[in-house]
Each structure stands twice: as C-alpha cells, then as structure tokens.
Amino acid sequence: MSIVNAKEIMVEALKGGYAVGAFNVTDLLQFEAVIDAAIEKKAPVIVQTSVKPSQFLGTNMMVAIYRTLAESAPVPVCLHLDHCTDVDYCKKCADAGYTNIMIDASKQSYEENIRQTKEVVDYCHKVGNISVEGELGTVSGVEDQIKVSEDEAQLANPEQSIEFVARTGIDIFAPAIGTAHGVYKTKNPKIDFERMAIINKMLNGNGIKTPLVVHGGTGLPEDYIKKLLAAGGAKFNVSTELKRTLIDAKWEYISTHRDEYDPGKLDKFVRDETRKAVIHWMEMLECVGKV
Numbered sequence: 643m644s645i646v647n648a649k650e651i652m653v654e655a656l657k658g659g660y661a662v663g664a665f666n667v668t669d670l671l672q673f674e675a676v677i678d679a680a681i682e683k684k685a686p687v688i689v690q691t692s693v694k695p696s697q698f699l700g701t702n703m704m705v706a707i708y709r710t711l712a713e714s715a716p717v718p719v720c721l722h723l724d725h726c727t728d729v730d731y732c733k734k735c736a737d738a739g740y741t742n743i744m745i746d747a748s749k750q751s752y753e754e755n756i757r758q759t760k761e762v763v764d765y766c767h768k769v770g771n772i773s774v775e776g777e778l779g780t781v782s783g784v785e786d787q788i789k790v791s792e793d794e795a796q797l798a799n800p801e802q803s804i805e806f807v808a809r810t811g812i813d814i815f816a817p818a819i820g821t822a823h824g825v826y827k828t829k830n831p832k833i834d835f836e837r838m839a840i841i842n843k844m845l846n847g848n849g850i851k852t853p854l855v856v857h858g859g860t861g862l863p864e865d866y867i868k869k870l871l872a873a874g875g876a877k878f879n880v881s882t883e884l885k886r887t888l889i890d891a892k893w894e895y896i897s898t899h900r901d902e903y904d905p906g907k908l909d910k911f912v913r914d915e916t917r918k919a920v921i922h923w924m925e926m927l928e929c930v931g932k933v
C-alpha cells in the first residue's frame with residue numbers, strides 16, 4: 643500500500659475533504675524528512691523531484707531511495723517527476739519507477755501541448771500504474787529549468803481545460819489560476835478561486851475523474867489555501883519553502899556550532915526543521931490522521 647500513484651491518493655483526498663502535500667526534494671535528507679512527517683502524522687504524501695535533482699542523483703538512485711523509504715512506511719507515498727518539459731525524460735523516469743509524471747508542455751502551443759502530453763500519458767499507462775499530470779495556462783515564476791515572466795503567465799480557460807483533459811487522457815490536472823512559483827511579491831496575491839471551482843465542477847461535478855493540482859504553494863496565505871481546498875485543490879506543491887528551510891537550517895546550525903565537526907548532528911537538525919515545515923503544511927491541508 644505504500645507505493646502509490648498520485649491519482650489514487652488524490653481521489654481519496656477529495657472524497658475525504660482534505661488535500662495531499664507534494665514536497666519537492668533535492669537530496670536524501672529532505673526525502674527522509676518528508677517521509678518522517680508523513681509517518682508521524684499518519685498522512686498520505688507525494689515526494690517530488692524536479693528535473694535537475696533527478697538528473698543529479700540519477701533516476702535509478704531516486705527510485706531506489708523512494709522504494710527503500712516508502713516500502714517500509716505505513717502510509718501511502720507517491721514519487722512524482724515535477725515540471726518535465728522533455729517527453730523522453732518523462733519516459734525514462736516512468737521506466738525507472740516514478741509513480742507520477744508531470745509533462746509540462748504548457749509553454750508550447752495548445753495543440754503541441756496536447757500532442758506531447760498525450761504521448762506521455764499513453765506511454766505511462768502502458769508501462770505501469772503511473773498517473774500523469776498535465777498543465778494548461780502558465781504559472782509565473784521560476785521552477786528548476788522553467789522561467790515564466792508575469793507578462794507571459796496565462797490563466798487556464800475552463801472550456802479549453804475540459805477539452806485538454808479529454809483529449810490528453812491525463813489523470814490529474816494543473817490549471818493555471820494565478821499562483822506563482824517562488825516567493826510572492828505581495829501579501830495578497832491575485833488568485834482566481836472561482837476559476838478553480840468552475841473547472842473542478844466541470845471536471846468532477848458528476849464524480850471524481852481528474853483531481854486538480856495547485857502549484858506555487860510557498861507563501862500562500864492560510865485562508866487562500868483553505869479556499870483552494872474548498873474549490874477542489876487535491877495536491878498542493880511546495881518547493882521554495884523547503885529549499886529555504888534547508889539552507890536556513892544549515893546556516894543557523896553551522897553559525898551557532900562553528901567549532902563542531904559532527905555532520906550527523908548538523909543533518910539531524912536540518913532533517914528535523916524540514917520535518918516541522920512539512921507537518922505545518924499537512925496540518926493546513928487537513929490530511930493529518932487520514933491513513
């Protein structure tokens with residue numbers, strides 16, 4: 643039960659009125675911390691890697707870590723490839739054992755987005771129990787190799803979203819609704835909650851078929867998170883916050899223990915700070931105790 647795809651746990655989340663956290667990790671320590679939090683809080687979880695960390699550690703190493711940690715965890719864990727713009731790399735990760743793949747062709751023309759997304763869907767569904775995430779519209783900000791300026795960012799059109807999902811056969815859908823990668827420049831970012839609710843109603847109003855993903859979790863005010871949850875958000879992506887936690891925790895520990903040369907103690911502190919950040923998200927997403 644521990645190795646699952648994203649759609650499986652998101653459907654459960656929608657039925658139960660909660661959402662699942664999807665946390666971007668770059669190394670083993672963060673990977674362990676996310677699973678620590680999920681076990682401690684009895685919560686389902688999605689661990690995700692963007693393309694660069696996946697290439698840095700290697701897909702086989704990533705999947706070996708995933709299987710080792712997830713197989714012994716008493717909670718469902720999904721390994722997701724985030725924002726991959728390369729169809730061949732999506733296929734490589736599917737072959738290696740990722741259980742959810744995001745093909746991000748959102749910067750391409752609409753027809754090309756459909757073509758590439760469908761190619762990945764067909765491949766993943768043939769290879770195994772792998773769900774696929776697609777995106778329509780564009781999320782502004784920087785995530786790994788993808789940069790979208792505010793001027794370029796475009797919200798997803800509801801009618802086109804329905805057609806996109808139908809023609810590609812994706813399992814989970816990320817509509818651009820105004821959230822952004824990185825740190826929000828304002829305390830009250832402009833998010834189109836209504837657009838999210840309309841798309842969710844059109845897709846899932848007659849029974850859950852294609853759960854929705856919210857990108858750009860870092861810095862979203864808690865009341866926005868609750869509104870997005872109510873509007874149908876079943877997976878919330880959090881990346882920048884964990885990167886900051888990692889660097890800040892290392893900095894804090896090293897600067898207050900300048901004469902200590904015990905990497906194990908440093909790692910324990912960083913892992914613990916990361917675990918606490920993940921737990922805070924799990925509480926906001928109301929997935930604590932759901933397993």
Ligand code: 13P
Nearest residue numbers: 824857858860879881882
């Ligand atoms: P943040 O970096 O804003 O948390 O966004 C994460 C994300 O959406 C990854 O896909």
